[in-house]
Amino acid sequence: MNGTNQSNVAIVDDDASVRQALARLLRTEGHNVQAFGSAQEFLQHPAIDDIGCLLLDVQLPDLNGLELQATLERLARAPAIVFISGYGDIPMTVRAMRAGAVDFLTKPCDADVLLNAVAQALQHDNKQRSQQRELTAERSRLASLTQREREVLHGIIAGMRNKQIAAELAICEKTVKVHRAHIMEKLGVRSVAELVRMTEHAVADTGNTVAKQTSVVPHPDPHTALLA
Amino acid sequence: MTSVLIPVLYGLAGVCVYGGVHHALIARRRPVDRTHLWFALMCGMIAAYVVAKAGAYQAGSAQALVEQRRWEIAFAILLFVAFPWFVREYVGQRSLWPPLGLSLIMSVVLLANLLLPYGVVFTSPPDLVQLTLPWGEQVTDLRVHQHGMWYNIGRLGMLLVFIYSLNASWRQHRRGETRRALSLAIAVAVFLVFFLFNQLVNQGIVDFIHTAEFGFLGLLFVMNQSLTRELHIVEKEMNDLRHQVLHADRVARISVLSTSLAHELSQPLTAVLSNAQAGLRFMQQGEPALDELRDILEDIVRDDERAISIIRGLRAMLRQKSTARERIVLAMAVAEALDLMHDEILRRGARYERDLQPNCHVFADKVQIEQVILNLVMNALDALDARPAGQRQLQISVASDGDGQARVAVRDSGMGLPAVPSERIFESFYSTKSQGLGMGLALCRSIVESHGGRIWADDNTDQGAIVQFRLPIASEEQA
Numbered sequence: 003m004n005g006t007n008q009s010n011v012a013i014v015d016d017d018a019s020v021r022q023a024l025a026r027l028l029r030t031e032g033h034n035v036q037a038f039g040s041a042q043e044f045l046q047h048p049a050i051d052d053i054g055c056l057l058l059d060v061q062l063p064d065l066n067g068l069e070l071q072a073t074l075e076r077l078a079r080a081p082a083i084v085f086i087s088g089y090g091d092i093p094m095t096v097r098a099m100r101a102g103a104v105d106f107l108t109k110p111c112d113a114d115v116l117l118n119a120v121a122q123a124l125q126h127d128n129k130q131r132s133q134q135r136e137l138t139a140e141r142s143r144l145a146s147l148t149q150r151e152r153e154v155l156h157g158i159i160a161g162m163r164n165k166q167i168a169a170e171l172a173i174c175e176k177t178v179k180v181h182r183a184h185i186m187e188k189l190g191v192r193s194v195a196e197l198v199r200m201t202e203h204a205v206a207d208t209g210n211t212v213a214k215q216t217s218v219v220p221h222p223d224p225h226t227a228l229l230a
Numbered sequence: 231m232t233s234v235l236i237p238v239l240y241g242l243a244g245v246c247v248y249g250g251v252h253h254a255l256i257a258r259r260r261p262v263d264r265t266h267l268w269f270a271l272m273c274g275m276i277a278a279y280v281v282a283k284a285g286a287y288q289a290g291s292a293q294a295l296v297e298q299r300r301w302e303i304a305f306a307i308l309l310f311v312a313f314p315w316f317v318r319e320y321v322g323q324r325s326l327w328p329p330l331g332l333s334l335i336m337s338v339v340l341l342a343n344l345l346l347p348y349g350v351v352f353t354s355p356p357d358l359v360q361l362t363l364p365w366g367e368q369v370t371d372l373r374v375h376q377h378g379m380w381y382n383i384g385r386l387g388m389l390l391v392f393i394y395s396l397n398a399s400w401r402q403h404r405r406g407e408t409r410r411a412l413s414l415a416i417a418v419a420v421f422l423v424f425f426l427f428n429q430l431v432n433q434g435i436v437d438f439i440h441t442a443e444f445g446f447l448g449l450l451f452v453m454n455q456s457l458t459r460e461l462h463i464v465e466k467e468m469n470d471l472r473h474q475v476l477h478a479d480r481v482a483r484i485s486v487l488s489t490s491l492a493h494e495l496s497q498p499l500t501a502v503l504s505n506a507q508a509g510l511r512f513m514q515q516g517e518p519a520l521d522e523l524r525d526i527l528e529d530i531v532r533d534d535e536r537a538i539s540i541i542r543g544l545r546a547m548l549r550q551k552s553t554a555r556e557r558i559v560l561a562m563a564v565a566e567a568l569d570l571m572h573d574e575i576l577r578r579g580a581r582y583e584r585d586l587q588p589n590c591h592v593f594a595d596k597v598q599i600e601q602v603i604l605n606l607v608m609n610a611l612d613a614l615d616a617r618p619a620g621q622r623q624l625q626i627s628v629a630s631d632g633d634g635q636a637r638v639a640v641r642d643s644g645m646g647l648p649a650v651p652s653e654r655i656f657e658s659f660y661s662t663k664s665q666g667l668g669m670g671l672a673l674c675r676s677i678v679e680s681h682g683g684r685i686w687a688d689d690n691t692d693q694g695a696i697v698q699f700r701l702p703i704a705s706e707e708q709a
Binding site for chain 2: 016017019020022023024026027029030031061062063064086087088089109110111112113116
């Protein structure tokens, strides 16, 4: 569709003929399709990161579709999921959608509906990816700050004046100004407002990621994690 | 000249023994209906009576003849002890007193017959007479000149039994069961005719041998006809009922599976739809590769056949009429049942392995065998519900036992058998489930046993239970 390597679609369905038929249909749309017979098989795939959309059956041996969704959720980057099931009862659908599925289709499913859902999922995934890229860029820019610059940045975000920062760090105000200019330049922002927004953004998302990885306890203070 | 009478008597005894055994076997099969039991007893008494009589004709001396006659008469009286009870069962009468009174009178007569020096018929040593039968055979018989009190009591008792029986027959006719009533009336009438003829012989009015045994035989014949005809009707009804119950069970099982079956059907339909739409899109996109199109069409055909086979299996399970027994591959029946349940097993979070030896042929009703598998696997799934999701294992195997028997086993890792003797779980209405009727395993046993097999259950050494059944392997000729 968009022809880039991001239209990688994976299918997980334990029924071989369904798998093959769905793969065939998706290929007519120009997608790059990989099919898997079980959740385990899919999880062993080395390049899950490259997959933009996962077309997932609910009823699977071993790990079922909803459990796979939960497992992927814990990974740093999960593909957008479109469920396709022969059961599709309401509680199951609600559970899947709450957990972030793009759509929940019922078998048998019309080609237009299916391809539409996959396109939406890919779009969703694309957006996530560009956000992710932006975030990564912001983070690397933040990471390029020196220790002293970070301390100054901390002060700016806390709403302190240059004089206060200088007093806090026991340096002269002029040096604070120089640091400030460096920070603005390194982070590619023009105003303090923009600086605060970007920092908040990068930090907030880190917090989420950390929470995901540890899955139970969020990091006590993401600000310090990144800024200390 | 050679005797005709003695072989005829032994022949009669043989017929009576045959009838007795036949009805005793029926009585064993149908413990509720005691008519056959009493009838079998009567057959035995008549056989003994006839044998004693043949002995009397062959007796060498007057003393021996009198002794044989005493036994003969004892069995005749015994017959009248039993007869009222038979009539009571036959007409389905509830009142206990008439047969009890009658058989008490006859029992007292019987006792007297055993204790009195010459039995109840003779008061003194009887005269021997030589009789020439119509076909020229010479026999020695007894003639009595004077009858004692006991003889008259006995005759009175017998007459009362006849009256009771005819009355019972009349009442049955009034209740609308004319056919049954008529059979009884005819039987009693035949009996009565020969009884009266005997009286004429005893009184010296007719110069002939005693022929009561032919009266007995008439009774046996008419009653046997009537009982057997009814048995056929009852057995047909039972058979119809059994098939209705089996059908109801299948419908219930399938309805439990309906969600899974809908899913099972949606799989090939999904594949067909997606394949067809993929094909159309290929064609819209310009020159389609013919190879690709052929692959698509082949896949569509294959998936359609799969859907058809599911529907065919369903239709067979839901059909009311029983299918014929034929030589089937046991593994195939088991596999087809498992195909119907595949999704249900997954849905319930269980994993299953199948190990089905394809070479076991049995002569069986395929639908019924599938029904057994359905029942056993669903029981196993229920037993697995109590286990955590990762530990729900099922194993289904078909193998030859090597002794002309095939064995099907359903093993689960569930909670094991209830703590009762394992045969009990196959009894009707035995259930450990709050919603169970307790018919599943009883029906399984009924099906397996009607195929000449056996079913039993054990606990596994590690975890869960195993239910197995054996069926005789069909020979090559049974086709």
